[in-house]
Amino acid sequence: MTEIVITAPNDAREVYRHKQLRQALYDAGEVVMEDVVVNLHGDDHRQRRRLENRLFRRDTFFEYERDMFPTIIQDTVDPYLESGEAELVDFGHQLMMNLAALTAGVDRPLGTYEETSRLYDYLTTFIEGATLGFYTGDVDAKRTEIEEKLEAFDKEFLEPGIALRKELLEKFERGEIKEEELPRDVLQVLLRNQDKVPMTRESLRREIAFYLLAGAHTSATALTRVVHNIFKWLEEHPEDQVKAYSDKVFLQKATHETIRLQPSSPTAARWALEDIELKSGIKIAEGDKVIIDLETVNRDKATYGDDAEEFNPNRNLEPGVTPWGLSFGQGMHACIGQDLAAGLVFDTDSTEENHLFGLVPVAVQTLFLNGCKPDPDNPPEMDDSTTRPYFGKYPVVFSQIREK
Ligand code: HEM
DSSP states (O other), rough: OEEEEEEEEEHHHHHOTTTTEETTTTTHHHHHHHTTTTGHHHHHHHHHHHHHTTTTTTHHHHHHIIIIIHHHHHHHHHHHHTTTEEEEEHHHHHHHHHHHHHHTOOOOSSSSHHHHHHHHHHHEEEHHHTTTGBOOHHHHHHHHHHHHHHHIIIIIIIIHHHHHHHHHHHHHHTSOGGGGGGGOSSHHHHHHHHTTOOOOOHHHHHHHHHHHHHHHHHHHHHHHHHHHHHHHHHHOOOGHHHHTTTHHHHHHHHHHHHHHHHSSSSSSEEESSSOOOOOSSSOOOOOOOEEEEHHHHTTHHHHOTTTTSSTTTTTOOOTOTTTTTTTTTTGOOOOTHHHHHOOOOOTTTTOOOOOOOHHHHHHHHHHHTTTTOTTSOOOOEEEEEEEESOOEEOOEEEEEOOOO
């Protein structure tokens, strides 16, 4: 087997869109990822994706961002604001998990701190499951632990969630409740279509666990990195201090720039199902593994300028250039939650009132509008349990000074 590394944007786009290139990134993470949407191919993928697309539409995202997320964000951040400090890695995962639970359809009927902590513990294990290929400890022991946690998660969270949604569906079919009264989440969509696209309980369990981690982990790691990049930027560019602590569009651009430079997954990978020649002449043989090196693709100087390697939240781009590069993928597996996570590009027709900012920018805004600064006594640390470049701890303090 040969590994072919793609570094040019046009080749990357072609690889993402090629029907004979199959997902290869999660082979080691099958305990959670075996048959989840990002790992399916061909008709199986199309069927599942078509169902889930029904939920992931712009009007739903606006509803989430306007009506449902603000309370969750406020409730999550308030205790930290009161204490005047936060550890961002934990805070980011808590916040993004609370939001991802809502989109995935994981209810917390008790609403207690302990219940949320248990869900958080499951999420942490599922993240380890999906990234098992990069795990530095005992992989077999970890796999067994993940299997046990999946079953426990099912019992505590999925089972009652399924029962509730089935009941609501029956009421809906009897005309006792309206369509709008059904939960707007992945679990409800999948259950409603069980007759057309049946899924086993194990598949359903993995899909919901995947949605929880796909929504929470990517967004949480992005959050910490954006905050870090802004702090570093301000050391060199104190003239942007006021913007950083008041300008929502600046904070959204800082988020997009961070996602371009530090994609949640630094590579994409595909298996070639047949011999392929890309338009640029690159030859791929059946059975080869194709790796898209996103960090290089996203730093293309012809697209992003001579300083493409640098973080620059004031970067101006030609129309049509995506500020986040290819960090949300393209083609069949293109991120279903992209607009939800990062919002839309703020253009000449946008106003702050009608704009979809995205949940990562909104979380960054919440931190900066509350005067978030690095903790002078506790420097950030990296996470050494994985070979991926994640922060392990990122302490911040809130000065509460809101500059206008
Ligand atoms: C900063 C945040 C995020 C980033 C950088 C990101 C990135 C990505 C990337 C690169 C892919 C494609 C993987 C591939 O082609 O191999 C993807 C797929 C996916 N993402 Fe995201 N994502 C983010 C947030 C979210 C959120 C918030 C959700 C859910 C609410 C989500 C759900 C998904 C799903 C379900 C897929 C699989 C789609 C399919 O296979 O058809 N993501 N994401």
